[in-house]
Amino acid sequence: MYYINKKPVIIIDGTLYLYRSYFTFQYFKNDQENPYGAIYGILKTIKNILVKYYNSKKIIIIFDSSKKTFRNKIFTEYKKNRPKMPNSLYIQIKPLFYILKEIGIKTLSIPGIEADDIIGSFAHKIEKSGEQVLIVSCDKDMIQLVTNNISILNTSNNEIITPSKIQKTYGINPLEFIDLLALMGDKSDNIPGVPKIGIKTALFLLQKFSNIQNIYNNIEKIQLLSLRNAKNIYTQLKKYKDTALLSYKLAKIKLDIPIYINSNDIFLKKICFEKLSNMIEKYNIKQNKHL
Template identity: 70%
Template sequence: MYFIKKNPTIIIDGNLYLYRSYFTFQKLNTKEENSFGAIYGMLKMIENILKKYPNTEKIIVIFDSSKKTSRNKIFKEYKNNRLPMPPSLHVQILPLFKILKTIGIKTLNTPGIEADDLIGSFAHKLEKEGEKVLIISHDKDMLQLVTNNIHIFHTGKSMIIDAKKIKEEYGIQPKEFIDLLALMGDVSDNIPGIPKIGIKTALFLLKKFSNIKNIYNNIEKIKFLTFRNSKNVEIQLKKYKKIAFLSYKLAKIQLNLPISINSSEIKLEKLYFSKKLSDFIKKYEIKKKYF
């Protein structure tokens, strides 16, 4: 992949990996029995990323807001299926921010704005400035952001996802992932979608009509298509039209929000990072087997 040679600007989806780190290293405690698994996991992940991309010069970690967002205003049930943050994770947030600042990693979170929208807008801004961007995330919502200059690195699969890979796996273009989520919904974010329409049916419709708008412009043709229960699918589409377009609004990541941080502000001093990370390991007496 050319990104390895092109020194990508790296954007980390902070909340996803914060939770992943917390549950992976939940038993890690200091001598005073204070949890630090989430902090350790985030630092370990950043260290591994820098090993994979040793020429990277710019990196930022973007987090969600704790406040309600614009999506909650148009759909009160949005993300309401998620459990509150565990107290033992919550107490690690401020120390994590301080540690990241100390070791030279810039963070970004804005009250009332989701991390997805900050990531999308910052990545879009960087792309317009001529930079190659690598988003570290395993959230399928992020696939809509993929372009020639913006790729996703899925740490769970240890795989770079570009437009070609999305086309191979799903048969659609990255931007059509918004339409896919609008049709089939997304349980993790509580995006409703259209009942009884799963991924196979949604992909069939998108391959035929490209997007949700074209699907509804050709709604009378659905029942004549050669797939199972096409008549029932047409009925569902008509019945839940408002829900479909509401789901589209919920799934679409914003690309043009004002971002106060400039590219030059997220430069990483690698030697400084290594020194401060070493200091952190000593402070918490982390055993070498963890690193």
């Protein structure tokens, strides 16, 4: 397993783990039949990160807000296939944020800004200050953020994603992952991409031309490549050029969102276990059974 040399600043993709926790532990209910699976899952994630993986003292959880973002303005279909938040999850949000605040875990969300963009901008800011960053996420969109000082912990398989890992797996560098998503699309976010271009074709083109702009600068060469259905791929690329460029804008995580906190502001002095126990008792979380 790859280990980071220094204690990193840990950024948790809160929205992703909120939903993962909700669906994984959706049958967890207290004596009043109120669900608490999302609360439990987030607390368990934090515990695993701090105890089992990294003894870091700087940690923040970043969440989406309910407001629409610039992506919705430039493409009204963006994330349109996402269902509305279930009420049984919604009622856990306020208690969750209260518990996190009480035990000393910092959270951040910005109205109208997607969590991915906050994560990217904060990670970029921390990296420039000379510290290492560990992003905790299973979202493939985050791969584009990876640098020599920004890594990703995929908790699904406990894998640390680094530039060399990405190069070995995909044959491209982290930034080119934006181009990959722009070409092949992303169903989870409803990013259209270029129809009939799958991951194998997209990777072949990027390994040949490096990025989407170079692909279009050399578009006439596409039909001459030793690639199955090269002429059809050429036709699709020409026909859907605007869609591909739009998809690039949708897939690219912003790094310039103003973040008015630094790593010292998220320093975890000490988790207040007494308060945590009080919160567990208050919300009737069955800690003996699940924690």
